Amino acid sequence: MFNDHQNQQQEFEVGNFMLEEINFDPFHQPTQQFQETITTWPKNHNHKLSSIPTKPLQNNISLSSLEILRNHGTRFMKNITNTKKTSLDNEQEKVSAEGIIRVAGTRYAQKYSSHWNDGFSIPTHPYGFDQWNFSEEENKDVELSQFLFAAAEKVSFQQFERAKKLLFYCQWNSSATGNSVQRIVFHFSQALLERIEKETRRFTKGSLKNEESELLRKMDLNKSLLCHIKIPFNQVMQFIGIQAIVEHVVYDTRIHLIDLDIKSGVQCIALMQALIERQDFMVEIFKVTAVGLNSCKNKIEETGKNLASFAESLKLPFLYKCVLVEDMMEIKEVDFEIEENEAVAVYSPYFLRSLISRQDCMENLMRVLRYIKPSIMIILEMEASHNSPSFVNRFMEALFFYSAFFDVVETCMKEEDDCRMMTEAILSAGIRNIVGAEGRERNVRNVKIDVWRRFFARYRMVESGFSEACVYQGELVAKEFVYGKFCNVEKNGKCLILGWKGTPMHSISAWRFL
Structure with missing residues (x-):
């Protein structure tokens, strides 16, 4: 999906074995575009994503990142096909947060798949994603998630001001107490903003001392x-x-x-x-x-x-x-x-x-x-694979993994449950470390x-x-x-x-x- 433009090592060594990354040629330019928000902060909290004025941008996509999106998208399409076959009634089953994120990632990748050769393409489900009959809320969640993907892309290109505009919009339309997709987008947006602050050394007062950290300190x-x-x-x-x-x-x-x-x-x-x-x-x-x-x-x-x-x-x-x-x-x-x-x-x-x-x-x-x-x-x-030297690959793996984890929490805990807030605070700390930190500071390195x-x-x-x-x-x-x-x-x-x-x-x- 993205090409990491940061000066990072191509291999991370643990002992005598390597965790290797495949990198796409950074000079190859895709022909497809993704719409990016360039307007000011929306005044209406319920403002629809589709109504925001946008302008086209061109960016690179890494082969390894597209592979991640393809794998996760394929798994989701298999899951929803099985769900349709085994459904005992005619009511539409709610799509999980993990499913929403996968659809958003795969749709985003499909916008860029035309410039790849015939040997590599994002598989399309025979019925298409739209045949899953997403509700209006689910479609909004898919679009919101695509903005998160776009923001991560801008961060990887060190286009921090453009990334911040996308992230401000993501945070405006998400919260730590919304539905599961909104919670995921909120926590990942927060992590990306912290990464920007660390790289630009422009810290917002109190931004690194959030409510989740306070909650964890009080956890007995x-x-x-x-x-x-x-x-x-x-x-x-x-x-x-x-x-x-x-x-x-x-x-x-x-x-x-x-x-x-x-x-x-x-x-x-x-x-x-x-x-x-x-x-x-x-x-x-x-x-x-x-x-x-x-x-x-x-x-x-x-x-x-x-x-x-x-x-x-x-x-x-x-x-x-x-x-x-x-x-x-x-x-x-x-x-x-x-x-x-x-x-x-x-x-x-x-x-x-x-x-x-x-x-x-x-x-x-x-x-x-x-x-x-x-x-x-x-x-x-x-x-999970959260130890890649490539920020964007690590971001995507973490996003898919934690979206599944948020599904677990939503299913097993009540929405207003204190345990849910505490558990999600723990997950948020992991997200911020994987996405927002580098070097020795990044100590959450799942393999x-x-x-x-x-x-x-x-x-x-x-x-x-x-x-x-x-x-x-x-x-x-x-x-x-x-x-x-x-x-x-x-x-x-x-x-x-x-x-x-x-x-x-x-x-x-x-x-x-x-």
């Missing part, structure tokens, strides 16, 4: 747990991971869990409950070592007190320890006080991605874990399981896989949710991929050191 463990239990993914992955750990320590009585990001510790509670139900090999001691930064000391210690209280209620011998450091480079083997005859398991929930931009810290942590040589290491990560496999192979790590009992446990948990039918679990080699309505969202994998 109880509120975090309340939000956690409303999303099917969280509990499905948790129970799959805990079941795998239980199976690997079934004959051990001294068990040591190293948690790299303990948060509320709900996964430890689930493991305690599983261990106390043992009929044989009664647990002599269950130890938990929580790893974290000194800045998180209070929350980590509070979690420890809660876990100790719960263990006492179960009459489970329990020991809790914090390993607190200023920087992950400070982690050492001796910090974990591994004792003889202990079965060690490592639980890493969405933690390793934060170290991708800090290769030295990643190397140090993996060296320490290899020395400890745990019986099993459970790794949870987002199944897919195939990338992790290449990385872990360097440390002679092999996948353990999951038993049928683990998969069954996850599917059973999903069925307990009203909307659990939309949560699907699929195998990718020995790894499990959790998706929402067919869109891959999370990966959970089990590893051991040779």
Whole structure:
């Protein structure tokens, strides 16, 4: 779709493997045009997009970006075709926010597809997009989303003033409390504006201290747990991971869990409950070592007190320890006080991605874990590609991924629910980091399981896989949710991929050191 005109590396290196990008010839000019807003701020909040005076602009499109749009557009057309075939009534089913974004992206790409050769084209659904009979509101959302695509394009060309006009319009017609598409457009517009401010060094007073950041700072463990239990993914992955750990320590009585990001510790509670139900090999001691930064000391210690209280209620011998450091480079083997005859398991929930931009810290942590040589290491990560050196590719991947996530939140939480606002604040923070930040400041760098496999192979790590009992446990948990039918679990080699309505969202994998 776009061609990235920023001075960025063509490859990002993590260890000895590369994340490569395909770049289109920047001197090739497309013949198609996209209409851009050039007027002043609209006075009427309900002003229609189609009535805004525009002028044509010409811009480049990168081959890799068009490929992203083609893939997402094709997936959406398959989904809506299946929906039509399986519909039990004549009423039009509401199109999801993810679907709206995909249609907007694919329509936008089709405007530029004529200059490609016959070997590359955006596939068109036999019925066409318009045959999906979008409502007036849905058509407005599609058009609004196209303005967001155009704004990102202008940012990639460093045409910041033109981008800001588009973004002001996007923000005027969206909000953090609107429908899901409007919320997505609002948060991505905010992220793009922050990127512009950082690149131009023209900061708006208070622009980087938004309401979402304040909400996150006030989020305590109880509120975090309340939000956690409303999303099917969280509990499905948790129970799959805990079941795998239980199976690997079934004959051990001294068990040591190293948690790299303990948060509320709900996964430890689930493991305690599983261990106390043992009929044989009664647990002599269950130890938990929580790893974290000194800045998180209070929350980590509070979690420890809660876990100790719960263990006492179960009459489970329990020991809790914090390993607190200023920087992950400070982690050492001796910090974990591994004792003889202990079965060690490592639980890493969405933690390793934060170290991708800090290769030295990643190397140090993996060296320490290899020395400890745990019986099993459970790794949870987002199944997404948010580490591209190309800003526009990263923007599009993030937009499609988070639109699916906003669908999850809208489906599982009430519109006025405090949990929804808190969860979307967390998502917004991720969006701002992926889209608005660069360099070491950009610490949200999700990569897919195939990338992790290449990385872990360097440390002679092999996948353990999951038993049928683990998969069954996850599917059973999903069925307990009203909307659990939309949560699907699929195998990718020995790894499990959790998706929402067919869109891959999370990966959970089990590893051991040779």
